[in-house]
Amino acid sequence: MVARVQTVADAGETAPGGVRQAILEMARREIAEHGCSGASVRSIARAAEVDPRLVRHYYGSRENLLWNALSGDRDPLELAARLLRQSASTIGRRAAAAVFAPWEDPATADLQRARMAASLEGTEAVGRLESEFLSQLFGTIAASVSPDRPRLRAALAATHLTGVTVCRYLVGGPLAETDLGELVRGTGAALQRLLTGPLPEQA
Structure with a gap:
């Protein structure tokens, strides 16, 4: 049986939260697999089984969709404050x-992979999310x-992590x-040295 593709006309008939969440999840998977440059509105809509016009109806531009898919609710300053307690x-x-x-x-693993893929690609504004998060956290x-x-x-x-x-x-x-x-202990020891240990003397 072929799945029914949701259209703009359906937006008033179905719970928008579920459709919007499905679009965001598929956007994250597309970014994780193909990077921001390979994540098109059409491919995301196809994966979410909705009409591409519905994606634009909810998110407007492609850039806004990618931003919403990747931004999430992380706050590096809040995390830093919690760690510093x-x-x-x-x-x-x-x-x-x-x-x-x-x-x-x-x-949350798909979202993390999508963020990192975008950060490594570095071709769009959304690609700065992961690097900026770690920079603000460790800063x-x-x-x-x-x-x-x-x-x-x-x-x-930030670079080591x-x-x-x-x-x-x-x-x-x-x-x-x-x-x-074991990974946490090893990585943590390296981060501890970089943050609080003596740095090599300048030549």
Whole structure:
């Protein structure tokens, strides 16, 4: 049996929240698989089994659709504040655990992959979401706990965590097979050194 494609005329007959959510979920999957440049309104509509005009009816432009699909409700400043409430001596491990958590959760993993794919592509405004999130998170943390050069330390920490995340969740290989607890401990120790340990002396 062929699934019925929802049209603009159906918008008043069905619960819009369910249709809108289906469109967002399919947009995230398309971005995760093909990047922002490969995620078209038509392909997203086809995956969500709706008329492309319905996608534009709800979201207007393609850029606005992608932004809504990727932005979510994350607040790096709120997360940083929560992490800073506990001891600075363990903040690296706790930051790693907090960032890995939504990747490990099946309910949010697709959204994380979509965000990272967009960030790595770097061709659209929405592609800055993931890099800006980590930069703001570690920028706030470093400003509070780092003994010196907080901007450099924040950049190093964000870059390190991005690399680990890409290798585990997008590329595969040894890190993808590593026990999560072991990965959190190892990554956390590296982040802790970058944020609070001595940096190499300048030549």
